[in-house]
Amino acid sequence: MPVPTPPTAPTAGVPTIVVVGHGMVGQRFLEALADRGLTAAAGTARVVVLCEEPRPAYDRVRLTSYFSGRTPEELALAEPDFMARHGIELRVGDPAESVDRQARTVTARSGETFSYDTLVLATGSYPFVPPVPGKDAEGCFVYRTVEDLLAIEEYAKGATTGAVVGGGLLGLEAAGALKGLGLATHVVEFAPRLMPVQVDEGGGAALLRTIEDMGLSVHTGVGTQEITADDDGRVTGMSLSDGSSLATDLVVFSAGVRPRDQLARDCGLAVGPRGGIVVDEQCRTSDGDVFAIGECALASDGRVYGLVAPGYEMAQVAAGVIAGQAGAFTGADLSTKLKLLGVDVASFGDAHGAAEGCLDVVYADSRSGVYKKLVIGRDGTLLGGVLVGDADQYGTLRPMTGRVLPVAPEQLVLPAGAGAPVALGPSSLPDEAVICSCHNVSKGAICEHTTLPEVKKCTKAGTGCGSCLKVIGQLLPQPEDQGLCGCFAYTRTELYEIVRTLGVTTYAGLLDSHGRDTARGGDGCEVCKPTVGSIIASLAPTVGASGYVLDGEQAALQDTNDHFLANLQRNGSYSIVPRIPGGEITPEKLIVIGEVARDFGLYTKITGGQRIDLFGARVDQLPLIWTRLVDAGFESGHAYGKSLRTVKSCVGSTWCRYGVQDSVKMAIDLELRYRGLRSPHKLKSAVSGCARECAEARGKDFGIIATAQGWNLYVGGNGGATPRHADLLAQDLSDAELVRLVDRFLMFYIRTADRLERTSTWLDRIEGGLEHVRDVVVHDSLGLCDELERLMADHVAGYRDEWAETVNDPERLRRFVTFVNAPDAPDPSVKFVPERDQVKPDLDILAGPVLAVRTLEGTPS
């Protein structure tokens, strides 16, 4: 066939493929072409891409992450050299304006005309704005592109309240963005629940509670009737269908999307009655030379898919067909898992239980906002489900859809810790189960590879939404080398045993005797030095090493925080946290802290652990500050160490009318007992005086809650990024029984945990879990308890305050200078600017590579 090619084309004589649209699906299509060798670089095709937006394809699914600090560049999908490498002509900011199917040309906005042999429409969709009066007022936005985000961000600077029309997936994303911009945020949803497409009534209710708890105002079951504006045409509010009105400065419409099919309509291609370019199973439109893929296409099953995964599949199919391969897109799974405003939401398969005779298995805990529903067929087949608040099982449940579950379904929805929860491991999945639904990759395909980077490269699994990464990790063979780092082939636990049994007292000794051959005699690394330093410090009194962290070689092992006994902050200054056991402090001591902070110009803030953090000290100020604190009776709070931080307490039975035990006294006793204990990671604790649990003990590594009979001990709790409630280890303990059990628990943890492994992950990791730990520390199944108690007794007897030892030793104080050649010169890069009556770091001073400072000659010496 005659191939009309522009004279300038470097690829004369080969067919031209014109792609209209460079969104996520457009880019995926280009990658699929490249995979099949259909590019100019391969000499097989000229590929021209017309892109409307001013930037190449980016990850629209993660658009909201722009507000959490990602730049538009970081959202880019294609590697920077992708177009050049494949000789693809990408024309950014030059959308297609018209198509002449007779002449087989596309004309772009720039006026340039491109002849095509094959045309691929990937024009995506546009946000639907309901036709309400006032919808064009200033301050009305949609939420689709980076440019939309930038406009919202700019306008929000002058706003205090924002409203989102639409409580679906994108609407909640937009609401999260508005909240993140500091606006009081409303969500208005016409349906009676949030996310009506994905979740059922119960799931919507759980979602609603959690989202309202975050401070968002949700209005369901009401429509938007009008957007009101002031005389300048700026949004002032909206009136709702229930007769109420809402004052708002800004409105974001997120009421669904519609396929962008205008270009197709204009050139006479068939479109569906409700929009969408009609395509067959090969993604061909009514014109055999024209394809349509993604959200603009009306697939052969009569649906327009608004999710990226089906779009990717269409891109693969179309590229394959163009390359002469067989393939078909017949419809897709609408399973989704996402994190909206920090809440996990997932739905898969027949989430609404539409199949005849199906049964629901539901677990709902409205207190914690968890809702789980599995839809089970009559024969026990898993048909689908909804998970809100805790969607960890999505990765294994979704691939099980259409199969009979290997365990009773109710066991899968119960929370961990209740009854006998069953973890359905990925090993129980059949080979053909789809693990990555974004890229339609089966377990069998993943198991052909051995490393995650290889899986991503060869199958693309895990490169879409990422919700399957955890399962992929469990499917891959575990690396054989469990060694701590490049210097040691042993794990931390093994190194602990070596140090303990051989009585090793130096890092260099351990490296030269037990390091890898290539590492012996070397300098170690930043991973093993602090780890071994911590092990030796934990065992110091027992193996006969110095317990002082700055002694001799130990000084060179510690991270800077341990080295200077303070916490390094972003501008190179340090913060100081004196120990305040149990959070109890006298007025006199409070005054001393205030005076020290005032005299040294420190920023002060109350910590989450019932202490006071003093920020902004220079290295050379640390000894001066601590001299005053030590004189007033303060000790190091070890906020810098992998060691016990605090034991929080509520006020307990001495004051509180509900208290049943003296929680403050117990917290002080425990904090003084375990202070300075070096461990694999930091340790936090709390003691509550009654079951009301005001000290939040169940969020701690070891938490104690008073009962009328004594104390309950909970272990393995955590806050932070992966919160976990502590598990009950033993109950109704006397004071002495409690202390003895905590001694054993902590020493067993220190002995067996990995580097930087908190008790919560340790408890989940070790074989046998909580039951095993209980056997060892309560029932003494390994006969270890005497030794564990002895190790702790050694620690308690050997404890000395690091800061008191430091300020009383001129030799040790010598390290606290900024410059070795100008001990009296303060660090010129540590400067501060005012902020809310205190100070904050002056970061401008750090921005350039050259510091404008006093020179050496100008400093006193």
Added chain:
Amino acid sequence: MTTRTMDTVQDTRTIQLSDGADWLTVCDRALLTPGRGVAALLPDGRQVALFVDRAGRTYAIDNRDPFTGAYVLSRGLVGSAAGRPFVASPLLKQRFDLETGACLDDDEVTVPVFAVRAH
């Protein structure tokens, strides 16, 4: 109570830095702890991070951590990987080769190196 490990022969050498032309005496060699760094201030206001490794070799690189802008590289931990000495920034832990200044975790980042000797 505790005994400090000391060389039997006191090291009386000094550490000298070159800023291109002359050698500048910075401190006594004995002030450096193997595996640990110190910072020095040059006459023109630049800051240098000085290190000595286990074998007694000295190194000097710019004290500014290019990833955060803070002048803290002297407070990082020294290690060796494949026989080459490095320091890991105490802030975000990127590693820098002590001989070339090249960042081992980002090909595009390098910090200046200075000539240093024990004399």
